[in-house]
Amino acid sequence: MSARRKKNALFYAIALACSLTAIFITYSCSTDEYYTDETQMAENGIAKTRGFSSRMLNNENTLIDSIASSDEFWEFEMSSELLADKFHEYTSTLSEEEYDKLMENLNDDDYVEDFMRKANLENELQQLAKAKENLIKHTGFLRLSADERTQLFILYAESNELTKVKLLKTREEGGGTNSCEEQKQAAYKQAKADYENATTNCQGDNMPLGCIAQAAAKYDRNKRIADREYADCIKNKA
Missing domain, CATH: 1.20.5 (Single alpha-helices involved in coiled-coils or other helix-helix interfaces)
Incomplete structure (x- = not known):
């Protein structure tokens, strides 16, 4: 070369x-x-x-804002969702008769305690009970009125829904959000707020874990009711 x-x-x-x-x-x-x-x-x-609080609040309630952005509130929310998910996972295996029997016996402490053992909910119940104690002890939660507590929990539910990726979005003709879906989501948010409100009121109960289990059961029942109403709504629109 x-x-x-x-x-x-x-x-x-x-x-x-x-x-x-x-x-x-x-x-x-x-x-x-x-x-x-x-x-x-x-x-x-x-x-x-x-940190949803500052942007989600429609007014400048600094107490709600400080609680919403606290680690204690975050831990409480995560613990309440964990218990609700495991509760639903177990009850979804029950027959309609077994589920109805559970709902009928929510005021029977012995029955609820036995149910807690069968469903293996002790760890989740204790975790939520501890998170609730920390929320009450280390924040100004007890200074909130009943309406403000509900507002706090609903605002969290709304912000959490906005940050989730929805795999299925139901739309009406013309692009509007499906009214049946809106009603169901509103019922879900109210049911969750009622559940968490009830949970925070369990501190003076003789059986606090049983009280929390009862709150979770009512939450699960209210979501089932919302699901049935949603199905009926869709049928009526067909």
């Missing part, structure tokens, strides 16, 4: 190496930016859920 050809071959080899290096660096930077953006989006989603 002549010196000129060797020189040209070397030039092309260097050019190719530089091009590959540039492509690799560009791809690497783009990938880093992509994952950084993804991580930032995830962190922002968590931050929005935990």
Whole structure:
């Protein structure tokens, strides 16, 4: 091979190496930016859920705001949802007759205590009871009125719903939100607020874990009622 050809071959080899290096660096930077953006989006989603209060409140209630942004409130919400999910998971395995029997015996402490053992809810109940104690002890929760407590819980439910990715969105013709779905979600939020309100009122009960279990049972029942009403609403629109 002549010196000129060797020189040209070397030039092309260097050019190719530089091009590959540039492509690799560009791809690497783009990938880093992509994952950084993804991580930032995830962190922002968590931050929005935990710090919803300032943006969600329609008035400037600084007490509600401070409670809503506290770690104690966050832990209480996570614990209440964990118990509700496990409760529903167990009751979904019951027959209609067994479920009705449970609802009929909610005021029977012995029956509820036996149910707690069968459903293996002790850990979740204790976790929620502890989170409730911390919420009451370390925040100004007890200074809220009954209406303000309901407002606090409903605002959290609304903000949590906004940050969740919905896999299914029901729409009416013309693009409006389905009224049946709106009614169901409103019933869900009210049921959750009632459940958490009842839970925070269990501190003076002789059997606090049983009291919390009763609140979770009523929450599950109210969601079932909302589901039935939703199904009826859809049928009526068909």
